[in-house]
Amino acid sequence: MDYEKLRKELVEKLIKAGTLKSKEIIDAFLSIPREEFCLPAYKDKAYIDVPLPIGWGQTISQPTTVAIMTEALKPKEDSRILEVGTGSGYQAAILAFIAKNGFVYTIERIPQLAKFAERNLRKVGIKNVKVFIGDGSLGLKEYAPFDRIIVTCCCPKIPPPLLEQLAKGGIMVLPVGDHPMYQRMTVIEKRDEGDLRMYEIGFFSFVPLIGIYGFKSDSF
Numbered sequence: 001m002d003y004e005k006l007r008k009e010l011v012e013k014l015i016k017a018g019t020l021k022s023k024e025i026i027d028a029f030l031s032i033p034r035e036e037f038c039l040p041a042y043k044d045k046a047y048i049d050v051p052l053p054i055g056w057g058q059t060i061s062q063p064t065t066v067a068i069m070t071e072a073l074k075p076k077e078d079s080r081i082l083e084v085g086t087g088s089g090y091q092a093a094i095l096a097f098i099a100k101n102g103f104v105y106t107i108e109r110i111p112q113l114a115k116f117a118e119r120n121l122r123k124v125g126i127k128n129v130k131v132f133i134g135d136g137s138l139g140l141k142e143y144a145p146f147d148r149i150i151v152t153c154c155c156p157k158i159p160p161p162l163l164e165q166l167a168k169g170g171i172m173v174l175p176v177g178d179h180p181m182y183q184r185m186t187v188i189e190k191r192d193e194g195d196l197r198m199y200e201i202g203f204f205s206f207v208p209l210i211g212i213y214g215f216k217s218d219s220f
């Protein structure tokens with residue numbers, strides 16, 4: 001399989017659709033091999049624009065979704081980023097590639113997936129990411145504040161610890177809602193303490209955030 005050719009074709013499609021816009025995000029999509037974050041049985045589908053199973057009932061997000069969330073997050077070269085929901089590690093790799101002089105802290109509740117992600121990140125040579133095991137709905141207080149926070153599982157409500165751990169001038173992107181098929185992708189800009197700008201950028205479907213400030217179990 002000529003993965004590089006397939007990768008370029010997918011990126012061109014996402015640019016034409018208006019989903020990928022920023023040069024640094026396009027570079028990241030061209031540089032990070034999505035096939036390395038897929039289970040062996042799904043590698044040949046890595047450049048079809050769909051989510052794919054990664055085990056334990058979870059999925060690697062659809063490339064269109066990763067593109068939309070990354071564009072909304074506006075990561076910078078020196079951003080300190082928190083990701084909740086490491087999964088395969090693909091979104092973390094895209095962010096770490098852009099935040100070359102920054103760092104990505106990513107947290108996953110399923111230990112086997114945290115290991116899977118660590119392996120995948122090592123394979124592609126991404127070093128500025130650390131994978132944590134735990135309940136990401138609590139954030140990572142000891143490393144806060146974060147310039148950017150991205151949640152790649154669906155939140156019933158905005159988890160208060162994440163809002164607290166967002167730096168002044170920071171941006172958070174997260175799907176919010178309690179319908180299993182449709183959640184509102186929400187962007188929050190913290191202009192100052194207590195001065196938030198919030199807007200929504202469409203409907204998406206995610207696996208649930210399970211935790212103290214999330215859902216209580218896998219079923220919505």
Ligand code: SAH
Nearest residue numbers: 060085087088091108109136152209210211
């Ligand atoms: N960003 C991932 C997509 C992962 S799917 C990727 O690029 O592949 C969402 C992930 O969130 C799942 O792996 C799920 O186990 C995880 N998750 C759910 N609730 C969580 C919580 N409270 N803390 C951390 N991870 C959580």
